[in-house]
Amino acid sequence: MVMKKLLILHLFLYCLAGNTIAQKRYLPKIESCNCRFLMDSSFVKTAPASLKLSFSTPFEKIDSSFKTRCGYLIVPENRSKKSSRMIKLPFIIVESKNPDKRKDPLLFTAGGPGGSSLSWAIGATKNEIIKDRDCIAFEQRGTRYALPHLRAFDLDLAIKDSYLKNLNKDSMVLVGLKKYKQTLEAKGIDLSGYNTDETVSDIHDLLNVLKIDSVNLYGASYSGGLMTAVLQKDPTRIRSLVLDSPLPIFTPIDEDEPVNFNEALNVLFRHVEQDSTNRQLYGNLKQRFLDYFNGIASKTFYQPYLEKGTSDSVKIAYTKNELLAEIMNAMSNNIRRKEVPFMLTEMIRGHHQVYIQTFLDDLFRKNQAPDGMRISAYCADQSTYHSEDVVRQIYSIYPYLTGYRINDVIKGMCDCWKVPPVKATTKEPYYSLKPILLGDGEMDPNCRPIYIQRINHYMPNGQSFLFINRGHGVGGKDWNDMVIQFLNHPYKRVSPPNEGIIRI
Structure with a gap:
């Protein structure tokens, strides 16, 4: 009996040691390059010819008056597997010209998941933010300029076929998705390595290798939740967070997004009711919209289309x-959103043609199927925690x-x-006293303003602002002014530059 207990103890210690070794089996490295990422x-x-791609990128054209440092972070594709291959993740550091610049850079990564981050570095050179601190753009694993990029076009083709041949769209999506997965796996890609947990580790590895001990994190939409997960993993080097229209990591977005869309429309209807002088065209628009769309819920229409x-x-x-979908696209666009009330009146009158033409043009010309990174990250983050x-x-x-x-x-x-x-702990909200700046548009159809309030609930040193007549991704000069105020004094009360921005 004693020997059996000793054997069990020995096996336990062996496994514990094995896990420790597995966690230490790699050292992240930097491979420098000249910003001409392949x-x-x-x-x-x-890729289809319509995408007009080349093998290299234009980031070497960043304003030459700024000193830049470009490179690849080299890390395992899947840290949980000892035999995992290494992947290469690009980053760009744009250095501030200020000799008295602050020692805490601003690190940005894009939303999506699946968005590319590197072009932000070009914008940073034209932004007042660069006057006080260095700016870092980091490309997430699997995205456009990462090696590998998780993209194939099997799903795009299947979706197009479903429209051209009037086939069941859900069935064709699965047909295309299976081919998509096979195409990526045939390249040796381990899809289980592309998720929020791995990206969080990537960011910490980058900070370690660059020897950055104080950093501000900037995220939007999906990367807003990602940045809170970065903070959760190791808060010691995180100085502050700036989050634009964030999707909290603990939110089941597939369960929320239909209601988010409905709430954004309700805000729009309220503005139309209050502000419109054309009562004949826009009067009682909300009820007319609901009556019409409920009435066509089971109808099928047909439109000729020339590809x-x-x-x-x-x-x-x-x-x-x-x-x-076309209404959603317009609601998500700060320029097109003002067209939505008229768009709705036209649809209610049965004038669908111009909108369906736009929908189909985008479908056939833009290859809009999600990147493999988006699929993997969403599935890892959401599917297990989702309820039909x-x-x-x-x-x-x-x-x-x-x-x-x-x-x-x-x-x-x-x-x-x-x-x-992803780990269950990644999906759980947590409390933190780190300062955080949060902004969202009142007509955001993707991530409602309630999300910034929920994040603020767990992070009481946060400051939350609602942008009137804005949607997803507030951005712009007003937001930048507030970001600069916040970064320079993150515990000081931020003053919005105009009355269209309300503290909540």
């Missing part, structure tokens, strides 16, 4: 879902939304993609 050759070679480069038009089937029962409850309350999926990555896709979930 794009993933397999992606460039297989560019072809000579014969085809009759394409569409439903209220394509119309809602909640979605059905939403549809029962808002019938016009039934069957309309805003996100381009849904649970059925994740069941096929089969990647493990």
Whole structure:
């Protein structure tokens, strides 16, 4: 019996040692380059001609008056596997010209998940932020300029086929997704290595290798939640957070987003009711919208469409879902949003053609299927923690939304993609006294302002601001002015530059 206990203890210690060794088996490295990052050759070679891609990037053209440092962070593709291959993640450091610059740089990474971050470095050279501190743009694993880039076009082709041949769209998505997965895995890509937990470790590895002991994190949308996860993993070097329209890591977005869209429309309807002088055109618009879209919930329409480069038009089937998608696209655009009330009146009158034409043009010309990084990260972050029962409850309350999926990555896709979930602790909210600046637009149809209030609840040294008549991604000069105020004095009360920005 004693020998058995000793054996168990020995095995336990061996496994513990093994885990420790596994955690220390790599040292992140930096490979310097001249900012002319080489794009993933397999992606460039297989991309449609319409994308007009080249193998290199234009970031060497950053304003030459600034000193820049570019390189690749080299880390394992999957830290949980001892035999994992290494991948290369680009970054750009733009140095402030100020001889008395502050020693805490600002690190930015894009939202999505799946957005590219590097072009932000070009914008940073034209921003007042660079006057006080260095700026770092970091490309997340699997995204556009990372090696590898998780992108193939099997899903795009399947979605296009579903429209051209009027096939079941959900079925065709799964057909394309299976081919997509096979294409990526044939390149040796380990899809389970592309998630928020790994990206959090990437950012900390970058800070370690660059020997940065104090940093400010800047994230938007998905990367807003990502940055709070970076803070959670190791808060010691994190000075502050700046989050624009953040998606909290603890939020089940597929359950929320239909309601987010509905709430944003309600804000728009309220403005129309208060501000419009054309009562004949815009009076009672909300009820007319609901009556119409509930009335066409089960209808199928048809529109002739001539794809560019072809000579014969085809009759394409569409439903209220394509119309809602165009409304969503306009609501997400700060310039197009003012067109939405008229767009709704036209749709209610049955004038769909121009909007469906735009939808189909975008579908066939822009290859809009999600990157593999977006699919993997969303599936790892959301699928295990997602409930279809909640979605059905939403549809029962808002019938016009039934069957309309805003996100381009849904649970059925994740069941096929089969990647493990992020750690349960990553999904849990936590408390922190770190200073945080939060902003969101009142008509954001993706991440509602309640999200910045929820983050602020857990981070009481946060300051939250609502931008009137703005949507997802407030950005702009006003926001930049507030960011500079905050970064220079993160515990001091930020003063918004105009009355259209309200502290909440």
